Amino acid sequence: MSKTDNTPRVSIDAETADGREVSLSLENMTKVYDDGDGGVVAVNDFDLDIYDGEFIVLVGPSGCGKTTTLRTVAGLEQPTEGRIIIDGKDVSGQEPRERDVAMVFQNYALYPHKTVRGNIGFPLEIRKYPQEAVDERVVETAEMLGIGELLDRRPSDLSGGQQQRVALGRAIIRDPELFLFDEPLSNLDAKLRIEMRTELNKLHDRVGKTSLYVTHDQAEAMTLSDRVVVMNDGEIQQVDSPEVVYGKPTNRFVAGFIGEPPMNFFAVTTEIHEDGVTLTADGFTLELPTSVGEKLEAWGGSTERLDLGVRPEAFRDIALLDEEPPAGSTLEAQVMVVEPMGPAKDLAVRPTSRADDEDAEFTARVDNDSGASVGETIRLAIELDEIHLFDAETGRNLLV
Ligand code: ATP
Numbered sequence: 001m002s003k004t005d006n007t008p009r010v011s012i013d014a015e016t017a018d019g020r021e022v023s024l025s026l027e028n029m030t031k032v033y034d035d036g037d038g039g040v041v042a043v044n045d046f047d048l049d050i051y052d053g054e055f056i057v058l059v060g061p062s063g064c065g066k067t068t069t070l071r072t073v074a075g076l077e078q079p080t081e082g083r084i085i086i087d088g089k090d091v092s093g094q095e096p097r098e099r100d101v102a103m104v105f106q107n108y109a110l111y112p113h114k115t116v117r118g119n120i121g122f123p124l125e126i127r128k129y130p131q132e133a134v135d136e137r138v139v140e141t142a143e144m145l146g147i148g149e150l151l152d153r154r155p156s157d158l159s160g161g162q163q164q165r166v167a168l169g170r171a172i173i174r175d176p177e178l179f180l181f182d183e184p185l186s187n188l189d190a191k192l193r194i195e196m197r198t199e200l201n202k203l204h205d206r207v208g209k210t211s212l213y214v215t216h217d218q219a220e221a222m223t224l225s226d227r228v229v230v231m232n233d234g235e236i237q238q239v240d241s242p243e244v245v246y247g248k249p250t251n252r253f254v255a256g257f258i259g260e261p262p263m264n265f266f267a268v269t270t271e272i273h274e275d276g277v278t279l280t281a282d283g284f285t286l287e288l289p290t291s292v293g294e295k296l297e298a299w300g301g302s303t304e305r306l307d308l309g310v311r312p313e314a315f316r317d318i319a320l321l322d323e324e325p326p327a328g329s330t331l332e333a334q335v336m337v338v339e340p341m342g343p344a345k346d347l348a349v350r351p352t353s354r355a356d357d358e359d360a361e362f363t364a365r366v367d368n369d370s371g372a373s374v375g376e377t378i379r380l381a382i383e384l385d386e387i388h389l390f391d392a393e394t395g396r397n398l399l400v
Pocket of ligand 1: 061066067
């Protein structure tokens with residue numbers, strides 16, 4: 001756990017080198033819950049600057065510390081170490097209501113006895129806004145969210161999607177510095193989730209407020225965020241754009257967590273030689289260019305045993321290609337399952353030499369025109385510039 005000094009890194013007019021203002025800083029934030037048995041480290045040394053207007057999504061498996069991070073920013077939890085800076089002010093010791101944040105919860109948290117109008121207007125009413133101004137803002141906000149005609153209903157007379165819009169309205173109406181979202185779409189059915197995702201995207205474009213959003217749904221993380229924060233075991237694994245966390249995952253954890261179906265991993269031995277790198281897995285061999293050998297040599301660790309990572313979408317059905325792929329990029333596999341997905345087919349396959357070995361199974365996503373059928377042998381090519389190699393011990397991605 002790191003210690004922080006007392007010098008604010010962010011002041012009121014703090015700007016980064018590229019001129020963007022920082023809206024929220026989590027400075028080396030650690031949260032340990034007292035469980036009466038040495039404590040649970042829920043978040044460990046979380047350090048991140050979030051810029052004005054950015055949409056940041058925290059994603060990671062259950063228990064990785066996402067909600068704790070969000071609740072600490074809201075003031076519902078106090079950090080054990082480190083600080084929270086909102087708009088240049090250290091808010092670490094402040095109560096939730098003293099912070100200029102609005103939170104949207106998974107369960108909507110609406111007042112059941114109040115109408116939609118009363119729920120949306122509530123934050124302004126308790127701040128003693130004149131009634132006329134409240135009425136005007138409520139109508140404006142409700143129209144923006146497409147629930148203008150529901151103002152006199154009570155939450156019990158609304159669908160889940162409509163209730164979530166009311167919760168959004170209540171957050172938006174008081175124009176806070178920061179929006180915090182705690183899995184706001186998880187109670188909705190699959191179709192509505194996707195619709196609301198698009199709505200949220202449009203809303204963010206319109207309102208432009210800094211947002212911190214927690215989800216375990218990577219599709220939400222990828223579609224909503226300017227930057228994704230991938231967490232595991234209370235620690236940040238990678239912070240970057242959706243494209244980068246997918247295309248250049250920093251380690252094996254991120255590589256395996258982001259992407260659906262998940263990346264396939266193969267234990268391999270490698271041999272660097274003059275013309276490149278020979279990579280041998282149990283069931284196939286690949287020939288990689290010299291640039292890979294240079295990266296491995298620059299890294300300097302033991303290359304004897306590495307983990308090869310290949311995304312399902314990096315495979316091609318050779319029968320559909322116009323040209324024979326390069327030697328050293330192909331393998332033969334037996335098809336165990338075919339799952340038509342619409343535009344593509346997901347195949348569960350095993351290298352032919354290991355057709356009886358359940359552990360050898362991996363997923364290849366091939367074009368929908370592929371004629372692959374169960375029990376048949378298929379020839380697959382791997383896009384070699386899309387593969388990843390990980391240090392088997394630390395999980396570090398050696399090719400990024
Ligand atoms: P989920 O996706 O399941 O909501 P999460 O990533 O949001 O998980 P947190 O809820 O932040 O994770 O929990 C992080 C860790 O802290 C977990 O190990 C959890 O059991 C523990 N934890 C959370 N709240 C408390 C608490 N009040 N007391 C003790 N431990 C807690």
